[in-house]
Amino acid sequence: MKKFIHIDMDCFFAAVEMQKRPELKNVPMAIGGSKLRRGVIATCNYPARAFGVHSAMATANALRVCPQLVLVPGSMKEYSRISAQIMSILRTFTDQVEVVSVDEAFLDVTDCSLHNGSATLIAQDIRAEIFKQTGLTASAGVAPVRFIAKIASDENKPNGQCVVTPDQLDGFVLNLPLKKIPGVGKVTQEKLANMGLHTCADIREKNLNFMIDKFGKFGLSIWHKSHGIDNRGLSFNRERKSIGVEHTLAEDITTYEQCCDCLDNLLLRLNERMESKSQQTICTLGVKLKFNDFKSTSVEQKANQLSTGLFKQLLLQAFYRKAERSIRLVGIFVNLPSGELNKQLELNLKLDLFT
Known part of the structure; x- marks a missing residue:
C-alpha cells in the first residue's frame, strides 16, 4: 500500500x-x-x-x-x-x-x-x-491514494493535518462532495448536480458507461475517483508545455487594429521569456482574448518559429468571436514540442472556449 x-x-x-x-x-x-x-x-x-x-x-x-x-x-x-x-x-x-x-x-x-x-x-x-x-505554516494530507492526500491537506487548514488510513479510505471517499475531486470545476459540478449527482456515493449508483456517455474521458476519471481509484504515482520531470505573455488593458478595446497595437510589446516580452528559459524550439503559435464578460477564447496553429504575420491572422480569427463584447485582455503564447503533444497537433485552427 x-x-x-x-x-x-x-x-x-x-x-x-x-x-x-x-x-x-x-x-x-x-x-x-x-x-x-x-x-x-x-x-x-x-x-x-x-x-x-x-x-x-x-x-x-x-x-x-x-x-x-x-x-x-x-x-x-x-x-x-x-x-x-x-x-x-x-x-x-x-x-x-x-x-x-x-x-x-x-x-x-x-x-x-x-x-x-x-x-x-x-x-x-x-x-x-x-x-x-521559515516561520511559515503548512498543512498536510496523508493517504494511500494520491488525489485523496491532496483533498485531505485542505481539510484542517490552516496549520493542520488530516490522515486517511487504508481502513478509512472507502468511507472518506463515499461522502466526498464531487466538487472536491480535482478537475471538477463549476461547469462540471453544475452539470452533475442537474443529474442529481452530488457526492461520490451518487456516482457509485451509476455504471461506468453512463459516466463515459455523459462526460467522455473525464467521466471515466470521475467514476474511478468516486471509487477511490487513482493508480498514478509521482512525476519527477514535469514538462513545460507552453510559454505565454498577456496584458490586461487599462480600458476595454473594441477594434482589431487596437488588438494589433498590443502585439509589438507582447512579442518583445515573449522573446525575452523564451530566451530566459533557453527555449528555441516551438510547435504552435497561439493568441488569447478575454472579453468584458470574463469569457476567454484562444486560437492556435502549428508553426516552428515566431511570426508577427501569423499572430495577426490568429488574432483576427479570435477577434471574430467577440460578437458585441469588448476586449479586456490580449495574450500570445507558444506551445512546446513533446512526444505526446506532437501526436495531438493538427494543421487546422483550434478554438477553445472557456467559461
Missing part, C-alpha cells in the same frame, strides 16, 4: 508578507494588482477570505466585498527563493518529491524509514521543520 503526503503552504504569498509586516496578520490583506489597472487577486489571508475574497478575483470586486482590504504588490523573486528553501526541506525526508507549484508538493514516503515508516509522524515532522526554518 502506498503512502502519499501532500504538503500545501497556508496562503503562502500572504504569509510571507505578514511575516515581514506583522501588523497585517489580523486585518484583511491580499496580494494583487491595482484596481485602476484591472488587477486580480493572487492570494489573500484568512481574514480576507472571511469576507469572500479569493484568488483570481478581480481586485475591484475584492474591494467591493471588503472595502478595508489592504493590497500588497508582492515579490515573486522572494516567494521563489522561499519556495526553493521549502522544497529543499522536503527532499531531506525523501527524494520522492513532486513539486506541483510554488507552494505545494507531493511526497511518496512508502519506503521511507523515518519514524518507523509512519507517514503521519513524517508529515508532522515536515511541517515542524518548515516552520522552524
Whole structure:
C-alpha cells in the first residue's frame, strides 16, 4: 500500500508578507494588482477570505466585498527563493518529491524509514521543520491514494493535518462532495448536480458507461475517483508545455487594429521569456482574448518559429468571436514540442472556449 503526503503552504504569498509586516496578520490583506489597472487577486489571508475574497478575483470586486482590504504588490523573486528553501526541506525526508507549484508538493514516503515508516509522524515532522526554518505554516494530507492526500491537506487548514488510513479510505471517499475531486470545476459540478449527482456515493449508483456517455474521458476519471481509484504515482520531470505573455488593458478595446497595437510589446516580452528559459524550439503559435464578460477564447496553429504575420491572422480569427463584447485582455503564447503533444497537433485552427 502506498503512502502519499501532500504538503500545501497556508496562503503562502500572504504569509510571507505578514511575516515581514506583522501588523497585517489580523486585518484583511491580499496580494494583487491595482484596481485602476484591472488587477486580480493572487492570494489573500484568512481574514480576507472571511469576507469572500479569493484568488483570481478581480481586485475591484475584492474591494467591493471588503472595502478595508489592504493590497500588497508582492515579490515573486522572494516567494521563489522561499519556495526553493521549502522544497529543499522536503527532499531531506525523501527524494520522492513532486513539486506541483510554488507552494505545494507531493511526497511518496512508502519506503521511507523515518519514524518507523509512519507517514503521519513524517508529515508532522515536515511541517515542524518548515516552520522552524521559515516561520511559515503548512498543512498536510496523508493517504494511500494520491488525489485523496491532496483533498485531505485542505481539510484542517490552516496549520493542520488530516490522515486517511487504508481502513478509512472507502468511507472518506463515499461522502466526498464531487466538487472536491480535482478537475471538477463549476461547469462540471453544475452539470452533475442537474443529474442529481452530488457526492461520490451518487456516482457509485451509476455504471461506468453512463459516466463515459455523459462526460467522455473525464467521466471515466470521475467514476474511478468516486471509487477511490487513482493508480498514478509521482512525476519527477514535469514538462513545460507552453510559454505565454498577456496584458490586461487599462480600458476595454473594441477594434482589431487596437488588438494589433498590443502585439509589438507582447512579442518583445515573449522573446525575452523564451530566451530566459533557453527555449528555441516551438510547435504552435497561439493568441488569447478575454472579453468584458470574463469569457476567454484562444486560437492556435502549428508553426516552428515566431511570426508577427501569423499572430495577426490568429488574432483576427479570435477577434471574430467577440460578437458585441469588448476586449479586456490580449495574450500570445507558444506551445512546446513533446512526444505526446506532437501526436495531438493538427494543421487546422483550434478554438477553445472557456467559461
